[in-house]
Amino acid sequence: MLKYALIMLSGTFIASCSQIILKKAAEKEYPSKIAEYMNPMVIGAYIFFFGASLCSVLGYKGVPLSIGPILEATGYIWVAILGKIFLSEKISPRKALGLVIIILGIVIAAFGV
C-alpha cells in the first residue's frame, strides 16, 4: 500500500504545483481575455492538474477510498510551502499550527488502516 500512497501523495504535490503556477499566471497582465487562459503557464498548469488526477487514480489501486481524501489534505502543506518559496506568502504561526495538526491527523488515520 505504501507504494500507492506515495503515488497519491506525489499527485497531491503535482496538483499543488499547478495551483502555484495558476496563481503566478494570474498575477501577470495579458493583452486579451483569451490570452489569460491560452498561455503556456495556464496550459502547463492544467496539464499538471491532469497528471495529478491520473496519479490519484493510480494511487487508488492500493489506497482505500476512506484514506484518499485524508492523504489529499497534504495539498494544504505543499501549497503553504510552495507559496512561501515562489509567491513569498507568509506562513503565520496559526497556519503553521494547522499544518502540523493536518500531518498529525494523517498519521493517526494511517494507523487506523
Added chain:
Amino acid sequence: MKKENVKWFIILHIIILIISISGICSKTAAQYDFLSTKWILFYGLVICILGFYAIAWQQVIKHLPLIVAYANKAVTTIWGLIWGFLIFHEQITPLKVVGAAVVIIGVYFVVTGDEDVTGKNQETKEVEKNA
C-alpha cells in the same frame, strides 16, 4: 444566518458531495485495466466532475467567504469514509474517524491563519485601527 447565505451554504455542500463522488469514480477506475473502456469511462467522469468543480467553485466563492468554502471542503474526508464503507466495504476504524476529524481541525486552523481569506486585508485593518 441570512436566507441567501443558507441557500449558498446548502449549494456548497451539494458541490462538496459531488466532488467526493469523483473519489468513487477514481477508485472504481483503479479497479480496471489502465486505458480499458471502463477505465476511460470512469476516469472521464473524474475529469467531468473536476471541470464542474472548477466552474461551480467560482460561483460559490462569489457568495460565501473563501474561509467558509475552504474550511467546509475538508468535509470530503468524512465523505471518503462513508463512501469507502458503503460502496467498497472498507472498515471505518476509530483511528480513521479521529484522523479525519483532526485533519478537519487542522484545515480550519490553516484557512483561518491566512489573513487574505478572512476578507480583511491590510487596508480594512488600517481603517478599523484608525476608526
